[in-house]
Amino acid sequence: MLLIRDLAQVATPAGRAAPLRGGDLGAVEVFEDAFVLCAGDTIDAAGRMRDLPALDGDVVEIDGRGRCAIPGLVDCHTHAAFAGDRADEFALRAAGASYEELHAAGGGILSTVRATRAAGDEGLRDAVERHRGWMRAHGTTTFEAKSGYGLDRETEVESLVAVRDAGGIPTWLGAHAVPPEFPDADAYLDFAIFEVLPRASQIAEMADVFVERGAFDVAHARRYLEACKGAGLELRLHGDQFTEIGAIPLAIELGARSVDHLEATGDLGVRALADSDVTGVVLPASALFLGRPMPPARALVDAGAAVALATDFNPGSAFCESLPLCCSLAATQLKLSPAEALSACTVNAAHVLGRAGRIGRIAPGYRADIALLDADDWRYLAYHLAGNVVERVVIGGELR
Amino acid sequence: MLLIRDLAQVATPAGRAAPLRGGDLGAVEVFEDAFVLCAGDTIDAAGRMRDLPALDGDVVEIDGRGRCAIPGLVDCHTHAAFAGDRADEFALRAAGASYEELHAAGGGILSTVRATRAAGDEGLRDAVERHRGWMRAHGTTTFEAKSGYGLDRETEVESLVAVRDAGGIPTWLGAHAVPPEFPDADAYLDFAIFEVLPRASQIAEMADVFVERGAFDVAHARRYLEACKGAGLELRLHGDQFTEIGAIPLAIELGARSVDHLEATGDLGVRALADSDVTGVVLPASALFLGRPMPPARALVDAGAAVALATDFNPGSAFCESLPLCCSLAATQLKLSPAEALSACTVNAAHVLGRAGRIGRIAPGYRADIALLDADDWRYLAYHLAGNVVERVVIGGELR
Numbered sequence: 001m002l003l004i005r006d007l008a009q010v011a012t013p014a015g016r017a018a019p020l021r022g023g024d025l026g027a028v029e030v031f032e033d034a035f036v037l038c039a040g041d042t043i044d045a046a047g048r049m050r051d052l053p054a055l056d057g058d059v060v061e062i063d064g065r066g067r068c069a070i071p072g073l074v075d076c077h078t079h080a081a082f083a084g085d086r087a088d089e090f091a092l093r094a095a096g097a098s099y100e101e102l103h104a105a106g107g108g109i110l111s112t113v114r115a116t117r118a119a120g121d122e123g124l125r126d127a128v129e130r131h132r133g134w135m136r137a138h139g140t141t142t143f144e145a146k147s148g149y150g151l152d153r154e155t156e157v158e159s160l161v162a163v164r165d166a167g168g169i170p171t172w173l174g175a176h177a178v179p180p181e182f183p184d185a186d187a188y189l190d191f192a193i194f195e196v197l198p199r200a201s202q203i204a205e206m207a208d209v210f211v212e213r214g215a216f217d218v219a220h221a222r223r224y225l226e227a228c229k230g231a232g233l234e235l236r237l238h239g240d241q242f243t244e245i246g247a248i249p250l251a252i253e254l255g256a257r258s259v260d261h262l263e264a265t266g267d268l269g270v271r272a273l274a275d276s277d278v279t280g281v282v283l284p285a286s287a288l289f290l291g292r293p294m295p296p297a298r299a300l301v302d303a304g305a306a307v308a309l310a311t312d313f314n315p316g317s318a319f320c321e322s323l324p325l326c327c328s329l330a331a332t333q334l335k336l337s338p339a340e341a342l343s344a345c346t347v348n349a350a351h352v353l354g355r356a357g358r359i360g361r362i363a364p365g366y367r368a369d370i371a372l373l374d375a376d377d378w379r380y381l382a383y384h385l386a387g388n389v390v391e392r393v394v395i396g397g398e399l400r
Numbered sequence: 401m402l403l404i405r406d407l408a409q410v411a412t413p414a415g416r417a418a419p420l421r422g423g424d425l426g427a428v429e430v431f432e433d434a435f436v437l438c439a440g441d442t443i444d445a446a447g448r449m450r451d452l453p454a455l456d457g458d459v460v461e462i463d464g465r466g467r468c469a470i471p472g473l474v475d476c477h478t479h480a481a482f483a484g485d486r487a488d489e490f491a492l493r494a495a496g497a498s499y500e501e502l503h504a505a506g507g508g509i510l511s512t513v514r515a516t517r518a519a520g521d522e523g524l525r526d527a528v529e530r531h532r533g534w535m536r537a538h539g540t541t542t543f544e545a546k547s548g549y550g551l552d553r554e555t556e557v558e559s560l561v562a563v564r565d566a567g568g569i570p571t572w573l574g575a576h577a578v579p580p581e582f583p584d585a586d587a588y589l590d591f592a593i594f595e596v597l598p599r600a601s602q603i604a605e606m607a608d609v610f611v612e613r614g615a616f617d618v619a620h621a622r623r624y625l626e627a628c629k630g631a632g633l634e635l636r637l638h639g640d641q642f643t644e645i646g647a648i649p650l651a652i653e654l655g656a657r658s659v660d661h662l663e664a665t666g667d668l669g670v671r672a673l674a675d676s677d678v679t680g681v682v683l684p685a686s687a688l689f690l691g692r693p694m695p696p697a698r699a700l701v702d703a704g705a706a707v708a709l710a711t712d713f714n715p716g717s718a719f720c721e722s723l724p725l726c727c728s729l730a731a732t733q734l735k736l737s738p739a740e741a742l743s744a745c746t747v748n749a750a751h752v753l754g755r756a757g758r759i760g761r762i763a764p765g766y767r768a769d770i771a772l773l774d775a776d777d778w779r780y781l782a783y784h785l786a787g788n789v790v791e792r793v794v795i796g797g798e799l800r
Contacts, residue, residue: 091779094736134788290732318785322785331490332690338491380485382494383487384719384720386685387719
């Protein structure tokens with residue numbers, strides 16, 4: 001047994017439901033002067049110290065004084081399988097170049113494709129493990145990561161395997177961009193669907209597509225996603241990042257798990273998502289990084305949509321692995337409360353990843369994934385902007 | 401001697417001038433495969449490894465492989481002398497309350513005044529030291545910190561002494577808000593000038609005033625600042641945060657070191673500052689934290705103003721001690737290049753603090769204050785949004 005005792009607070013999304021919508025999103029239960037007890041890889045109990053049961057047998061104790069425990073954070077949208085960086089491009093953007101201009105000029109995604117292909121299997125594995133370490137340092141105990149910087153059969157498969165072997169949840173982003181060796185999107189999708197999907201679908205849990213002007217349109221996306229669904233993959237979409245070209249209706253039509261980004265989503269899209277079972281994943285670090293408008297997260301929550309919060313960690317448009325920063329941005333830019341932000345990157349993110357009921361809460365029966373905060377108020381998660389607020393994490397009952 | 405060798409890069413603002421204006425702000429010199437050599441508390445040499453001179457005597461070596469050295473960061477605007485926090489207020493703001501509304505309702509600055517007065521001398525010293533540790537973890541090797549959460553004689557003096565004893569540069573922010581025991585600003589300023597200034601001026605290097613609707617108007621500020629100048633203090637002003645009510649003309653008239661905030665500054669203010677010797681200090685973390693417009697930093701630099709970059713670290717409007725985050729915000733929100741951001745929070749911040757030529761560069765004769773980055777490209781300082789990019793710091797030749 002692992003006992004974390006004398007914690008200033010334990011804070012967790014309340015209840016057992018997922019995803020959380022509307023007013024339920026902000027229902028966070030807080031125990032003051034509290035403990036968390038783990039049995040093996042599972043949470044056995046949590047509550048106030050005065051309710052701590054008598055314990056037999058071997059118990060490892062952690063002193064939680066001056067600290068808070070929250071559920072380990074769940075990052076449901078990252079592109080962590082990349083090599084190299086785009087610091088040059090970042091400096092050019094600061095000087096005025098737009099993300100779309102850089103992409104059109106052969107920079108952007110395709111420059112990371114070149115670096116990732118060149119890294120080799122070992123290099124890619126090292127990169128994913130390094131990125132996992134960065135994420136853990138910010139409290140992330142479960143991460144999804146997409147391929148999509150290979151775009152050839154070998155590198156796509158290596159990316160998915162590297163994510164899986166690092167303990168992540170792999171998503172095949174086969175339709176991220178059209179690589180230069182193909183004349184157009186149709187020719188590339190022929191290749192992706194017939195040559196890559198059969199192998200990718202054995203490793204990945206989900207498939208994803210970048211629906212955007214200059215990337216893939218709705219007809220392309222439908223073809224790709226239907227093939228992926230046929231191969232047993234759950235569906236995700238990048239939609240409404242720069243332009244509304246139909247990602248939300250397509251996501252609903254196909255029963256996707258989520259549609260992610262939504263910076264350009266208008267009122268109709270908000271209402272359509274709210275009336276559906278598709279989760280809207282907002283990525284405020286990406287909007288900040290690109291100096292673009294924030295997604296309408298407040299409107300989505302108020303309309304009753306299921307909303308999750310993720311980093312979008314990638315080298316070009318969000319070189320940020322920190323979910324605490326995303327919680328700060330949620331509170332200051334998206335007008336979500338700290339409690340809503342916490343639920344959005346725990347319970348609701350777990351739902352997007354098909355793991356509702358297993359991760360995302362500190363409650364009996366959930367996996368013992370915990371983030372320990374160096375603060376006596378759990379809301380420092382959002383309040384302490386860019387602070388080193390996460391002291392360490394527990395994953396599956398083991399202190400990391 | 402302390403030798404940091406085999407660094408991926410040494411990056412430093414070029415030349416010897418301060419403050420840097422216009423195109424000079426972005427002139428950063430970068431040595432690849434480089435070293436920094438410190439003699440006692442001073443930098444002796446820096447350059448490429450192939451130019452490293454033969455060394456006699458005792459040399460402590462640090463392996464810099466995979467790391468970059470930049471000048472220790474200089475935070476020229478913080479309110480680190482406070483107790484308590486304002487996490488409650490933060491959650492209320494996320495739910496829609498404005499900063500000005502909370503201030504008018506007795507929250508805001510005055511709630512921190514209550515907590516700071518209640519903390520006692522020991523509590524305040526502990527808080528300042530804890531905050532200094534947070535700042536160092538983000539690469540800050542020199543910090544200014546203001547009083548202004550005491551607003552009585554004893555707590556103001558204790559605040560200034562706590563800052564000084566923690567190695568910071570104390571600024572007397574005697575005119576931060578009118579405390580509740582005074583009927584109006586005039587009566588409070590009588591007290592501040594006649595009862596507090598004589599002692600505060602023996603400890604502080606600078607004086608500061610919050611020029612704003614609801615705080616102090618220009619007539620109040622002139623009276624306060626003239627008295628402070630007469631007592632030998634250098635002058636700073638909080639100006640144009642919410643409204644333009646004349647802080648910039650007053651700063652110029654009185655020969656102030658800086659005017660800080662500038663979120664509401666229009667074209668006339670930009671031109672006036674550019675034509676003056678007053679440095680404009682921009683605080684993008686504060687604008688982000690409050691969800692307010694960013695200051696016109698690009699326009700200021702282009703017009704030829706001296707611009708510095710600081711955190712505004714305080715519990716209410718910028719609970720953020722991270723200058724690297726401010727560099728990220730400078731690049732993504734203010735359209736400054738990473739190089740301009742670096743110069744703004746090193747050389748130009750040192751100028752604001754009256755320490756130009758002594759700190760802010762890695763060059764012979766400067767104090768050996770260095771931030772070591774866990775990256776092989778120094779621009780990760782701005783590029784790695786909320787990343788744990790600072791590995792450790794050297795202060796006065798000593799590894800901390």
